[in-house]
Amino acid sequence: MKASIRKPVVILGAGLAGLTAAHFLHRNDVPVRLFEAGNKIAGLAQSFHDEEGFTYDFGAHFVTNRLAKAVGIADKCRTVRHYAETVWLGGKSYSYPFGLLRIPRMFAGGLRSQLNLSQGKSATAAEWFRASYGDALADEVAIPLTEAWSGAKADKLSSAVGDGIANSVAQTLWLKLASRLTRRAVSCGYSRELPENAGVYHVYPEGGIGTLCQALAADLNGMIQLESPVEKILVEQDKAIGVRVGGREMEAAAVISTAPVNVLGKLIEGTSSLAYLTPFRYRPMVFVNLRLHGRGLLPDVVTWTPEAQYPFFRLTETPLSMPWLAPADKTILTVDIGCEKSDEFWQMADERLGEFCVAHLQTIIPDIRSRFEGCRVMRTPVAYPVFLREYETERQKFARGTGIGNLYSIGRNGEFMHIFMEDVYERTKQRMAQLTQSLTAQKRLSVFPVLSPKPQLS
Ligand SMILES: Cc1cc2nc3c(=O)[nH]c(=O)nc-3n(C[C@H](O)[C@H](O)[C@H](O)COP(=O)(O)OP(=O)(O)OC[C@H]3O[C@@H](n4cnc5c(N)ncnc54)[C@H](O)[C@@H]3O)c2cc1C
Incomplete structure (x- = not known):
């Protein structure tokens, strides 16, 4: 040789x-x-454990049984029985995506957008959301959430942001139904390379995601x-x-x-x-993991908070999916805050961040202050790639190699x-x-x- x-x-x-x-x-x-x-x-696939019995995942929480099997750790994983998302709007929670359609203006807008077969190609993320979901759902939910995680205005983002939201309504309905029937958290929107079906569900490895x-x-x-x-x-x-x-x-x-x-x-x-890659941006993220007394404090595992009064955009109560991540009478609530490395959230001391989140969560969990037992904060400078329109041509070129x-x-x-x-x-x-x-x-x-x-x- x-x-x-x-x-x-x-x-x-x-x-x-x-x-x-x-x-x-x-x-x-x-x-x-x-x-x-x-x-x-x-x-990003690390988990940390503390002496009190809490486990904190850094980025990822949910992996599929198919990936665990491919890597050879299927027998070291527990099945996740439940996973669901809600959106918090006007002081109420709506299951995502179908519960939102209980709101008449969202239902009407969504229906109109589905029936509008003459949609042209959208150039911006804002146009894509309005064309795909209708104005109400786009303007009150999808666009504010996108702007919070990306840190950019939706009309400055490429419509390619929508590429990741691949599943059709029928496919989503089927996967949610399969989840109920099988009592397993059937994966929905987690895989694009391989098909999702009733046999692909979330599991959690012993010892953590790592x-x-x-x-x-x-x-x-x-x-x-x-x-x-x-x-x-x-x-x-x-x-x-x-x-x-x-x-x-x-x-x-x-x-x-x-x-x-x-x-x-x-x-x-x-x-x-x-050199054309150097202006590409990633959105930094601060994850504030609140340790709380009690469990089932959020409407469901993930709660999206698109309203401007909330400085965070997503709340996750992981023990609702994986009860073993916290002691029996306790829970962890992960608060995702999109930020920049120069701003107050990135710089804020951990204890203050905990207090700040507790103060803003009182409208969702009124007695949160009496339940709060401390927090663990994690930060990553590169959580989400930001698809700005200004480098969309270069992004597509790079996708080819x-x-x-x-x-x-x-x-x-x-x-x-x-x-x-x-x-x-x-x-x-x-x-x-x-x-x-x-x-x-x-x-x-x-x-x-x-x-x-x-x-x-x-
Ligand atoms: C908030 C969030 C939530 C997520 N949730 C999920 C989920 O629930 N389920 C799921 O399946 N996926 C999830 N993901 C995605 C998943 O975490 C990632 O896709 C995966 O972990 C990425 O792995 P990676 O190896 O590409 O990158 P990374 O994990 O970022 O690894 C890159 C490594 O390269 C090292 N490195 C960088 N520069 C250099 C250098 N010059 N020299 C040497 N080393 C270097 C870094 O230190 C790092 O260790 C989530 C991601 C985020 C941000």
């Missing part, structure tokens, strides 16, 4: 995407080196290096040839990045062809896509199959070099 094929594929990031990539390449006998900037694996990543890392002994941010990706003649880590250069057969794309744009040395030979950008932040874990896993698996094929072809070329150009056919 030529020396060149034994150069490792270098992977940046030991979240779900990086570990999936390493796992599949290693299984195909491709040498791998994985560098992680942080001091732990799993990235167990998925630990399973993938199990056969990667000695290949993962923590606290080692990749400083540069070296490119020569439009091909990735290595990386710089800890000031030292290392050759690579290919480089796979799971870093946010605006960071990737700055990591490249040797070409400016990805990096344009640099042997450089792949994968995962939620690396693809700049609103994807959940099963899709991260599936998409990464497919791309690693392509990379393995491409490396094999490159190896064949290096063993049997083409000596003369092919004859022209015409």
Whole structure:
């Protein structure tokens, strides 16, 4: 074997995407080196446990039985029996999506939009929501929520924001019904790569969401290096040839990045062809996990709060789905606040954030103050990719590939896509199959070099 094929594929990031990539390449006998900037694996898929018996998930809470099986941890998972969402409007909760149709103006607007077959193509997210849901539902629910999580006005966002909301009304109805009949939280809107059906439901791994990543890392002994941010990706003649880590250069057969794309744009040395990625934005998020006495304090597992009086947009009472995440007579309520790294929420001390959330939650849980036992705050600077119209053309170009030979950008932040874990896993698996094929072809070329150009056919 030529020396060149034994150069490792270098992977940046030991979240779900990086570990999936390493796992599949290693299984195909491709040498791998994985560098992680942080001091732990799993990235956004981490869970933390405290001495009082509470478990806090960092980003993800809900994974499918199909993903757990694929990763080989199906027997280490508990079935999630219940999952439902509501919207809090005018002091009342409405189940999402169908309960909202009890409001006559939302029903009428929704019906009109469904019957309007002459809809043109929407350019902005605002137009897309109005055309798809009708004015009332768009203006009172969908648009304010989108603006809260993205931090951008809906008319400045691309209509591609709607691409993630894929399921039809009939499909959603069927999946909700299947959930009731099977008494399992049938997955609805969590997978786009593979079909959702009554047999795909949420599970929770023993030890937390990070167990998925630990399973993938199990056969990667000695290949993962923590606290080692990749400083540069070296490119020569439009091909990735290595990386710089800890000031030292290392050759690579290919480089796979799971870093946010605006960071990737700055990591490249040797070409400016990805400089267009640097203005791409991600929305930072603060998660305030309130520890409360009692349980069943919210109308259901997830409650969306689109009204302007609320500084947060989503509340999740995870123990309603996963009772084991809190002691029996207690609960956790996760408050999602979209923010910027320069604003008051990002900077606010944890205790003050807890008090702030409690004060704003009194209209939903009147006795919350007497139930409050403390909070644990988590922050991430890269929660949601923001699809601004100003870089929509570049976003679509990037979706077709990096344009640099042997450089792949994968995962939620690396693809700049609103994807959940099963899709991260599936998409990464497919791309690693392509990379393995491409490396094999490159190896064949290096063993049997083409000596003369092919004859022209015409
Ligand atoms: C608020 C929120 C809720 C979610 N809820 C769900 C859910 O319920 N169900 C679900 O399936 N999915 C959910 N997701 C999505 C899921 O968490 C992600 O899709 C998945 O964890 C992304 O994995 P990743 O490997 O792509 O990225 P990450 O987990 O972000 O991993 C990237 C890693 O790369 C490292 N890194 C970055 N730069 C460098 C560098 N230069 N050198 C070395 N390392 C570097 C980072 O430290 C990080 O560890 C949620 C996401 C968010 C934000």
